[in-house]
Amino acid sequence: xxxxxxxxxxxxxxxxxxxxxxxxxxxxxxxxxxxxxxxxxxxxxxxxxxxxxxxxxxxxxxxxxxxxxxxxxxxxxxxxxxxxxxxxxxxxxxxxxxxxxxxxxxxxxxxx
Amino acid sequence: xxxxxxxxxxxxxxxxxxxxxxxxxxxxxxxxxxxxxxxxxxxxxxxxxxxxxxxxxxxxxxxxxxxxxxxxxxxxxxxxxxxxxxxxxxxxxxxxxxxxxxxxxxxxxxxxx
Numbered sequence: 001x002x003x004x005x006x007x008x009x010x011x012x013x014x015x016x017x018x019x020x021x022x023x024x025x026x027x028x029x030x031x032x033x034x035x036x037x038x039x040x041x042x043x044x045x046x047x048x049x050x051x052x053x054x055x056x057x058x059x060x061x062x063x064x065x066x067x068x069x070x071x072x073x074x075x076x077x078x079x080x081x082x083x084x085x086x087x088x089x090x091x092x093x094x095x096x097x098x099x100x101x102x103x104x105x106x107x108x109x110x111x112x
Numbered sequence: 113x114x115x116x117x118x119x120x121x122x123x124x125x126x127x128x129x130x131x132x133x134x135x136x137x138x139x140x141x142x143x144x145x146x147x148x149x150x151x152x153x154x155x156x157x158x159x160x161x162x163x164x165x166x167x168x169x170x171x172x173x174x175x176x177x178x179x180x181x182x183x184x185x186x187x188x189x190x191x192x193x194x195x196x197x198x199x200x201x202x203x204x205x206x207x208x209x210x211x212x213x214x215x216x217x218x219x220x221x222x223x224x225x
Contacts, residue, residue, distance in 0.1 A: 004155070031211045042116075042201060042215035043156075050211075058212070090155055094211055099144055099163070101213065103155035 004104035023091030032074040118216035135202035143204035
């Protein structure tokens, strides 16, 4: 089954404790992206990647890192999480030449 | 800048009612327009899209027409069902911006039996 998977689905952590949210897709998509969803703000792009070893900042990259060492994986790293990073995070992927992005199920992160 | 504005929610309707969710956009250039739907506890799914002016996207009884003159892409359905309860997002993609999507704030729709 074609899908985007994210882990963990839920995470509660404390300020300053490094964490990684994994994202993996099995559709051989070149493009991958991370969004955060906050009430009243819709989804905002954090980082994106056009292919392996190619990443770039989205609209709200501060406090986040990403890497793209393999085509299928695009982890989101929070080196020192803060409470304002409490949010619902979505990973998405697509082929470069198509319009349709496929979204993962989301990761709900709470930073205390 | 580029932005999408949706009607404020939440929206509550009775089953079989007519639905309209308004969406307007501001963009440089000629964007593609999308409606995504998020069912409870799930990620977003593409509902429909339109890539140029006067195109009509449709899926699952939902429709939206790309209106360049009013910079709008309103979502409509003639008879909603309880299973349509979800959050709906309008979004645009700028051709020159590759795959980046700009989302509206989302509209929560609840359909009562």
